[in-house]
Amino acid sequence: MRKKGGDLGFRVATGLFGLVLIAIVGAIAFELSRQSLPTIEKFGFSFWRTQTWDPIAGEFGALPFIWGTLYSSILALLIATPIALGIAIFIVELAPDRLQRPLVFLTELLAAIPSIVYGLWGVFVLVPAVRWLEMSMPDTLRQLPFFSGPRPGVGMLAAALILAIMVIPFTSSVAREVLKSVPPAQREGAYALGATRLEAIRAALFYARTGILGAVMLGFGRALGETMAVTMVIGNDPKVTWSLFAPQYTMASVLANEFSEAADPLHVSALVEIGLVLFTITLVVNLLSRLLIWSMARSARGPAAGAADPEVAAA
Amino acid sequence: MSRTSRRKALSAAFVGFCALSVLLALIPLALVLFYVVSQGIQAINVDFFTQMPKPVGEPGGGMANAIFGTLILAGLGSLLAVPIGVLSGIYMSEYAGTRIASIVRFAADTLNGVPSIVIGVFVYGIAVLPFKRYSATAGGIALGVMMIPIIARTTEELLLLVPGTMREGALALGATRARAVFSVVVPAALPGIITGIVLALARIAGETAPLLFTALNNQFFSTSLRQPISSLTVQVYSYAQSPYADWHRQAWAGALVLVTIVLLCSILARVATRRLESMHAR
Numbered sequence: 001m002r003k004k005g006g007d008l009g010f011r012v013a014t015g016l017f018g019l020v021l022i023a024i025v026g027a028i029a030f031e032l033s034r035q036s037l038p039t040i041e042k043f044g045f046s047f048w049r050t051q052t053w054d055p056i057a058g059e060f061g062a063l064p065f066i067w068g069t070l071y072s073s074i075l076a077l078l079i080a081t082p083i084a085l086g087i088a089i090f091i092v093e094l095a096p097d098r099l100q101r102p103l104v105f106l107t108e109l110l111a112a113i114p115s116i117v118y119g120l121w122g123v124f125v126l127v128p129a130v131r132w133l134e135m136s137m138p139d140t141l142r143q144l145p146f147f148s149g150p151r152p153g154v155g156m157l158a159a160a161l162i163l164a165i166m167v168i169p170f171t172s173s174v175a176r177e178v179l180k181s182v183p184p185a186q187r188e189g190a191y192a193l194g195a196t197r198l199e200a201i202r203a204a205l206f207y208a209r210t211g212i213l214g215a216v217m218l219g220f221g222r223a224l225g226e227t228m229a230v231t232m233v234i235g236n237d238p239k240v241t242w243s244l245f246a247p248q249y250t251m252a253s254v255l256a257n258e259f260s261e262a263a264d265p266l267h268v269s270a271l272v273e274i275g276l277v278l279f280t281i282t283l284v285v286n287l288l289s290r291l292l293i294w295s296m297a298r299s300a301r302g303p304a305a306g307a308a309d310p311e312v313a314a315a
Numbered sequence: 316m317s318r319t320s321r322r323k324a325l326s327a328a329f330v331g332f333c334a335l336s337v338l339l340a341l342i343p344l345a346l347v348l349f350y351v352v353s354q355g356i357q358a359i360n361v362d363f364f365t366q367m368p369k370p371v372g373e374p375g376g377g378m379a380n381a382i383f384g385t386l387i388l389a390g391l392g393s394l395l396a397v398p399i400g401v402l403s404g405i406y407m408s409e410y411a412g413t414r415i416a417s418i419v420r421f422a423a424d425t426l427n428g429v430p431s432i433v434i435g436v437f438v439y440g441i442a443v444l445p446f447k448r449y450s451a452t453a454g455g456i457a458l459g460v461m462m463i464p465i466i467a468r469t470t471e472e473l474l475l476l477v478p479g480t481m482r483e484g485a486l487a488l489g490a491t492r493a494r495a496v497f498s499v500v501v502p503a504a505l506p507g508i509i510t511g512i513v514l515a516l517a518r519i520a521g522e523t524a525p526l527l528f529t530a531l532n533n534q535f536f537s538t539s540l541r542q543p544i545s546s547l548t549v550q551v552y553s554y555a556q557s558p559y560a561d562w563h564r565q566a567w568a569g570a571l572v573l574v575t576i577v578l579l580c581s582i583l584a585r586v587a588t589r590r591l592e593s594m595h596a597r
Contacts, residue, residue: 225430
């Protein structure tokens with residue numbers, strides 16, 4: 001009897017600590033919702049449709065921030081996805097065994113470097129390089145809306161580039177695990193039919209397509225919430241424009257810049273609502289990503305889902 | 316060109332693209348490390364670790380208060396996160412099949428994906444607003460919240476590496492579940508659990524966003540948990556935003572210290588995990 005009681009006590013005691021994790025997630029959702037009530041009541045949906053952000057006049061339109069966050073993250077994905085998949089394919093399918101571990105280590109070092117260090121490097125190295133690129137852009141191309149306007153160096157292009165660098169290790173780490181979980185018979189079958197390397201890898205990629213999509217989504221989730229490096233290079237100007245050269249603003253950046261200085265309660269509430277929406281978007285994206293990786297792992301019987309964190313996977 | 320040679324050429328081009336991608340990722344890595352080391356080395360000296368920041372215009376000075384602050388914040392974070400993380404990790408691995416365990420695992424992964432700036436907003440609401448002051452305690456809570464899921468998930472994964480026969484042996488000798496876990500399973504996985512803690516420390520030592528409006532910053536050497544406190548990351552941020560060349564140099568020195576800490580922690584964690592794996596691989 002005594003023993004049974006001891007087992008139950010152990011289970012309840014450790015379980016309570018597990019419940020703390022669930023409580024924290026619930027508390028984040030509750031606290032953010034509670035504090036954003038004033039702006040939700042006052043502006044409703046127009047908060048996300050209007051473009052004027054003027055804390056002094058009490059006008060709060062968050063469209064430029066959600067635009068900047070989505071635009072920079074999608075651009076970063078466009079740059080990072082092919083490179084990240086290329087790395088994953090190279091490490092799993094092409095590289096000699098001796099090279100695999102060091103390459104994994106090096107690519108995942110990219111994930112270990114703190115955001116603030118990327119930001120510092122961005123300000124003093126990347127932004128001047130981007131400005132040089134912008135200045136040397138021929139005038140005929142400058143007619144396009146993507147390259148119009150002044151060319152300060154800080155802006156969307158610099159932000160997208162630095163985000164891409166930071167997202168690559170996350171996408172490639174999951175894509176690598178997903179590719180590893182593809183049964184070798186898939187490739188061997190293709191080779192046996194006389195396929196070239198590309199064709200065999202294409203067969204493996206097709207087999208792994210859900211998991212690969214999950215890897216891309218995971219990178220997207222990381223890009224959406226990235227704060228410091230982006231804040232330091234994007235120029236922080238709330239504008240809705242296609243121009244890659246123009247300074248813009250993201251949801252995370254406006255929080256970083258204005259939150260500690262916001263005195264007016266409505267301003268604080270507006271910022272918290274931006275945080276709430278950022279929380280919700282990343283939650284949905286991460287959820288989708290995990291579902292995709294999980295369903296892939298189940299169909300391939302490979303434990304790919306455990307590798308969602310490159311730093312954990314690297315160790 | 317025949318069909319076969321076209322297919323071969325396409326394949327070769329693809330292999331080339333994959334190799335190029337690796338290069339494209341390693342170039343920024345090399346550039347970042349090169350600048351951090353070359354700029355940081357020039358600015359770093361003993362003063363950096365022992366002196367306080369100097370006012371604008373006076374050259375020299377250091378970040379003693381920020382280094383101390385980072386240690387305090389990381390310590391506070393660990394105090395909060397190690398018990399919760401380790402014990403919930405034990406729960407997830409011991410009762411792996413249960414519904415509650417999978418909900419806890421889900422919560423941990425969700426928490427891990429929450430942007431760090433949002434954690435900052437949350438902790439501002441629960442630990443700054445009610446007391447009407449920024450404080451080291453609030454900063455420690457923010458970092459702790461970020462550490463919990465990392466520690467919980469690594470503890471879980473590394474406990475699962477411990478062979479089931481060890482646990483069964485203990486249970487067969489008449490040990491209770493708690494006895495078996497704390498006397499046999501946890502000691503066997505201890506290097507792994509420490510690895511998880513070190514990894515979590517590596518991650519949060521470089522965090523800036525959750526500290527911006529919890530711990531804030533402090534020009535002075537503060538030891539009070541109820542006052543704002545400086546940290547390496549926030550200090551690097553404010554120096555990088557400043558227009559002064561001397562502060563820029565200090566920022567690079569701070570970045571070098573940060574990267575060194577993070578790399579040392581990562582390598583330490585790697586060695587420990589490798590050892591654990593080879594121990595149980597037999």
